[in-house]
Amino acid sequence: MSEASPSTFVQGLVSALPIALGYFPIAFAFGVAATGQGLSPLEAFGLSLIIYAGAAQFLALALITSGAPLLVAAFTLVAMNIRHVLYGPALMKRVGPQARLRHAWAWAFGLTDEVFGAALGALARGRVFSEPFMFGLAAGAYASWLAGTALGAFAGGGALAGWPVLEAALGFMLPALFLALLLSILSRAQLPVIAIAAVATVTVTLAVSGTAGILAGMIAGAVAGVLGFGAPRRGKDAV
Amino acid sequence: MRSEILILCLIVGAFTWAFRYLPTRMDMSRLPESGPLSRFLSATGPAAIATLFVASALPMLSGGMPLPLLAGTGAVVAIYALSRSVVGATMAGSAAYGAVFWGLSA
Known part of the structure; x- marks a missing residue:
């Protein structure tokens, strides 16, 4: 890894690999749960495409199926995602004043908990910040989330029921990722x-x-x- | 797609995007290194990731079978210490968790 040149889009995609592996089974589970609770595959995919926040999406399912009023549901989900306001400043503080942010409006859409952690970890290990790197990191994670949701929505309930060990191992992927990211910073x-x-x-x-x-x-x-x-x-x- | 679900998605999606993007426009360069806001932001990263690890692992303790969790956690720490690879440590942790889960359920 070069410490002088800015990191590339492909390096961002590679850094997104553990996130993608962790996201896929969770998004798959979300797709299964959403269609199991009466949403159409398109509605399940729409939640992942537009909201793109895992915990909030699972809570959205509960709110939608319980018949919560639209504004109550929206307020609850917005409040749940407010923690994200901390990530941008924390990341920019780590990057320093040289950061170019012409396209942050686009890549910051993908600044999830895990992408934030992975970006911070990459910077701590000497990676040089660049917007293409952030695009790669965010795109890899987002693509996995959408693919997992789509497959889960079309597979339907009980898709992993015959593979409990695989389900358990995939279920530990995100805690393992958070721990590895924590160790890296x-x-x-x-x-x-x-x-x-x-x-x-x-x-x-x-x-x-x-x-x-x-x-x-x-x-x-x-x-x-x-x-x-x-x-x-x-x-x-x-x- | 039902209109109420689409509207819910658009409201929550717009706020979530704003929460993620708008704070990146804050000018951090003039903050004194030892000031309280600098210390707050420097601590936010480790605090957030530690919180998310604990929050995601906590439900795995409620089932009364912590051995897979211990094995998975141990594998992550060991492989990261040996390789300094986030990818390798994550995969090893997941594999160790699954292996011990399989061993206990066999």
Whole structure:
């Protein structure tokens, strides 16, 4: 990997591979669940095409099938996705002032949790930021999400029922990806931030809900950083 | 496609796009390195990824069979330490999880 030249679209696609492998079975499961709950394959695909946010899409299924009013459902799903406002500034802070963002309006559509994590990990490992790289990263993940949804929607319920081991292994793909991404950006100074985020996530998830737990973990970890638990040094304290 | 589902998709999709794109336009270059906002943003990445790992792994503990989770987690850590490859560690973790799951259910 060259540290001098900007990363390419193809390098972005390669970096998207673990995300694509993790996304596919989840999107497949979403497609199966959506058609199982009465949505047409086109409606299931439309949710993935337009919203493109996994947890919100599963919640959307529950809201749609429960007959929730449109505005209530929209407000709930928008609130669930508000965590994404943190990713752009955090990424730009890591990239620095040299970042060219002429086409961010397009690639930022694909700045999901996993794409954000993978971008941060790639930068931490010496990858040079570029918009083509971000396009490749986002496109690989998005294509997998759409393909998984489409196949799941057309396969229908119980498609993986005869393959429980495969289903279990694919189900661990995303936690494995998050852990590998965490290891790739890990620094000794930020261990307290990570520990505080983890404890807050578990506590609030058990006490309130999974969505509240995710928001609480992110905010608690970031506030811990403000309080000085995670010094913003780069490259000096890798574990 | 039913119109209410299309409208829901468009509203949520537009807000989600705005949440992802508009904050990238914030000028981060003038922030003092040791200022509170800099520290907040530097901590956001590790905090977010740690949170998402915990949130995605937590439901796997509720079934009362943590051995696959332990094996998968251990494989990710071991392979990443050996190879520094995110792809390799992810695949190894998934394979280890599936293998132990198969062993316990056989």
